Amino acid sequence: MNPTRAEIDFAKLAFNVEQIRRHIHGEYPKRKIKICGVVKANAYGHGIEEVSRKLVELGIDFLGVANYDEAIRLRKFIPNTPILVFGTLIHSKLEPAKYVSILHRHNLTATVASYDTAKFLNEYSRKFKSKFKVHIKVDTGMRRIGLDYKGAFKTIQQIAALKNIELEGIFTHFAASEEKNKTFSKLQLRRFNKLLVELKKAGIEFPIVHSANSGAVLDLKESYFNMVRPGLLLYGYYPGSGIRNKIKLKPIMNLKSKVTFIKKIEAGESVSYGRKYFARQNEFIGSIPIGYGDGYQRLLTNKAKVLINKKLYKQIGAVTMDWIMVELGRKYNIKIGDDVLLMGEENGDNIGADKLARLCGKIPYEMICAVADRVERVYLNG
Numbered sequence: 457m458n459p460t461r462a463e464i465d466f467a468k469l470a471f472n473v474e475q476i477r478r479h480i481h482g483e484y485p486k487r488k489i490k491i492c493g494v495v496k497a498n499a500y501g502h503g504i505e506e507v508s509r510k511l512v513e514l515g516i517d518f519l520g521v522a523n524y525d526e527a528i529r530l531r532k533f534i535p536n537t538p539i540l541v542f543g544t545l546i547h548s549k550l551e552p553a554k555y556v557s558i559l560h561r562h563n564l565t566a567t568v569a570s571y572d573t574a575k576f577l578n579e580y581s582r583k584f585k586s587k588f589k590v591h592i593k594v595d596t597g598m599r600r601i602g603l604d605y606k607g608a609f610k611t612i613q614q615i616a617a618l619k620n621i622e623l624e625g626i627f628t629h630f631a632a633s634e635e636k637n638k639t640f641s642k643l644q645l646r647r648f649n650k651l652l653v654e655l656k657k658a659g660i661e662f663p664i665v666h667s668a669n670s671g672a673v674l675d676l677k678e679s680y681f682n683m684v685r686p687g688l689l690l691y692g693y694y695p696g697s698g699i700r701n702k703i704k705l706k707p708i709m710n711l712k713s714k715v716t717f718i719k720k721i722e723a724g725e726s727v728s729y730g731r732k733y734f735a736r737q738n739e740f741i742g743s744i745p746i747g748y749g750d751g752y753q754r755l756l757t758n759k760a761k762v763l764i765n766k767k768l769y770k771q772i773g774a775v776t777m778d779w780i781m782v783e784l785g786r787k788y789n790i791k792i793g794d795d796v797l798l799m800g801e802e803n804g805d806n807i808g809a810d811k812l813a814r815l816c817g818k819i820p821y822e823m824i825c826a827v828a829d830r831v832e833r834v835y836l837n838g
Contacts, residue, residue, distance in 0.1 A: 458745060458830075458832070459712075459713050459714035459716070459745065460711075460712070460713040460714075460745055460746045460750055460831055460832075461711075461712055461713070461831060461832040461833070461834050462501075462502070462709050462710070462711050462712075462827055462831050462832070462833050462834070463709070463710045463711075463712060463800075463834045463836055464502050464503060464506070464507070464708055464709055464833055464834065464835050464836065465706075465708050465709075465710070465836045465837055466510050466708070466835060466836065466837045466838045467836070467837035468692060468706040468707070468708040468837075469507070469510055469511075469514075469690065469691075469708045470510075470514055471706050472689060472690055472691070472692055472705050472706060472708065473491075473493075473511070473514045473515075473516070473690065475703045475704055475705060476491065476673065476684075476686050476689055476690070476703065477491070478703075479673070479674070479702070479703045480673065480677075480680060480684055483677040483680065484677070484680060487680075487682070488682065489680055489681075489682055489683065489684060490517035490518060490664070490666075490682060490683040490684075491516050491517055491518070491683070491684055491686065492516075492517065492518035492519065492520045492540060492666065492683055492684070492685045492686075493508075493511040493516040493518070493519055493520065493686065493690055494519075494520040494669075494685055494686065494687035494690070495507055495508050495511070495519050495520065495521060495526075495530070496520065496521045496522035496523075496526060496542070496687075497522065497825050498825075498829075499691075500687065500688065500690075500691050500821065500824050500825050501709070501751075501824045501825045501826065501827040502691060502708065502709055502824070502833070503833045503835070504521075504526065504529065504530060505529075505530075505533055506833070506835050506838075508530055508533070508534050508537075509533065509534065510838065511690070512534060512537050516537070517537075517538070517683070518537065518538045518539070518540055518565075518683065519534065519537055519538070519539050519540070520539075520540045520542055520685055520687075521539060521540070521541055521542065522541075522542055522543050523541065523542075523543040524541055524543065524555060524558065524559070524564070526541075527539050527541045527562065527564050528558060528562060531562040531563070531564065538565055538589075539562075539563075539564050539565060540565045540567070540591060540625075541564055541565065541566055541567055542567055542593075543567065544567055544568075544569045544570070544573055544593075544601060545566075545573050545576065553580065556576075556577065556580040556581075556583075556588075559577075559588060560581075560584045560586070560588070565589045565590065565591060565624065565625075566588060566589070566590045566591070567590070567591055567592075567593050567601075568590045568591070568592050568593065568615065568621075569592075569593045569595075569601045569602045569603060570603065570611075571611050571614055571615060574590065574614075574615040574618060574621060575618065577590065577620075577621050578618040578619070578620045578621050579620075581620035581621060582620055587620055587621055587622040588620070588621050588622065589621075589622045589624040590621050590622065590623060590624065590625075591624060591625035591626060591627055591664070592612060592615065592623065592625070592626045592627075592662075593627060593628070593629075594608050594626065594627070594628045594648060594651060595628070596628045596644040596645075596647040596648050597630075597631050597640065597643065597644045597647070598628075598629045598630070598631045598644075599631075600629070602628070602629075605628075605647045605648070605651060608651055609651060609654050609655065609658075612626075612651075612655060612660060613658060613660065616660050623660075623662055624662065624663055624664055625662050625663065625664035625665065625666065625683075626652070626655075626662040626664075626665055627665070627666045627667055627685075628644065628648045628667045629667070629669065630644055630667065630668075630669055630671065630672055630676075630679070631644070632671075633668075633669055633670075633671030633672040633675070633676060633679075633695070634670070634671035634694075634695035634696030634698070634699060635671075635696055635698055635699075636675075636696070636698025636699060637698075638675065638676060641671075641672065641676055641679075642676075642678075644667075645667065645676070645678060645679055648667060652665065664682060664683050665681035665682055665683070666681055666682070666683035666684065666685060667679045667681060668680050668681075668684040668685060669685050669686070669687065669695075670685075670686050670687050670688045670689045670694075670695045671695045671696060671699060672684075673685075673686050673689060674689070674694070674695075674699045674702040674703065675699045675702060688820065688821060689703075689705060690708075691707070691708055691709065691824060692705045692706050692707035692708050692709075693705065693707060693808065693809055693810055693820045693824075694810070694820075695820075695821075697810075706801070707800050707801050707808055707809065709799070709800055709809075709824060709827070710797060710799070710800030710801070710802055711746075711752075711797075711798045711799035711800055711827060711831070712795055712796060712797055712798065712800075713744050713745055713746045713795075713796045713798060714744070714745075714792075714793055714794060714795055714796060715742045715743075715744060715764065715790055715791070715792055715793065715794045715796060716743055716744065716745055716792060716793075717742065717743035717792070718740055718741070718742050718743075718784065718788075718790070718792065719740065719741060719743075720738065720739070720740050720741075721735050721738070721739060721740075721741055722735065722738050723735050723736060723737050723738055723739075726773075727741065727772050727773030727781050728772075728773030728774040728775075728776060728781060729773075729774045729776060730774050732757060732758060732773055732774050733758055733772040733773040733774075737786065738786065739783060739784065739785055739786055740784040740785065740786070740787075740788050741772065741781050741782065741783060741784055742764075742769070742781065742782045742784050742788075742790060743779055743780075743781050744762070744779065744780050744781070744782065744796050744798075745778060745779055746778075746779070746780060746798060747775055747776045747777045747778045747779050747780060748775055748776070748777055749777040749778055749828060749830070750778075750827070750828045750830060750831050751823075751826035751827040751828045751831065752775060752780065752798060752799075753775065753812070753816050753818070753823070753826065754774065754775045755815075755816030755817065755818070756771060756775055756812060756815060756816050757771070757773070757774045757775050758770075758771065758772060758773070759771070759815045759816065760798075760807075760812060760815060761807065762780075762782055762796050762797060762798050762807070763796070763797040763802070763805050763807060764782075764790055764794055764795070764796050764797075765789065765790060765794060766803070766805065768805075769782040769783060769784060770782060770783045771783075782796075799812055799823065799824075808820070809823035809824050810823075
């Protein structure tokens, strides 16, 4: 069996959820603020089924996914918790009529980012004897999807006149909340608040209002409204270096493998494809069965370190699809089968996704989401 695996620690997940709760309720102790746990992209690489079940057990109010394929899969094992689909109709591979049928059958909450989508849902809902719940997405500056804030008031008035959909929520998304400088985020928030005031004057209000992603949860309390949407925070990482240490977090994934081969090479010999490493002395190297096919980035070539028996060893030579090699030195105290920590945190030693991301010009989101399906997930403290 392949010894490479991702160990997911649910005790750390519970710790992170509690830290988030304490933070948001510390800012607003008298306000009831829901938490929408974002589990898109296979729960950021951690396993959507198992992570979602644990989040529900921990009392999460909503689950957020990217598209309808994720939502359908999720509903099979999460029967009751509301699921908000951030994507719009065009993102679904399903035929429109089938899409609406599934939306109804699985009791999913749709995002409406245009009047056409709202009208479509309104027309099809007549076939079912219940209204579709929707959250309206407002684009206040992200420039991705959503009603443009400049014309959103008029469009939402038109949507509110439709009889067969239920306007459960309204939300926006910050483009730069992970940055220490909150100038643009505050501009987005002012645009959103202005729209909410105008809608309220027109008699249009929403039971659920949300805008705070992970960065805003940490550093923009004015954006909480009555629901927040932490994603990366759940998994133990900060979305930006400028807003670290607002709360304590624990990375919940440890990416591990085992030393499977040790050999001696001579000074001047090269290692791996492209001959990017040459031994400076006679030394031993260890081979570990993980590579870019498992999500261990090739950009880490000759940059990363791994932890074996509480000691760091340098990765050498090009990262290949299935293997990496590490420099063990002239003498070593390692044997075949010893555990290797490649990403994560263990006993105070940290090789976090954020550190690896900086080495290869990426962000921690990419590092954890990249862990491939062929890497077994092992769940601890469930």
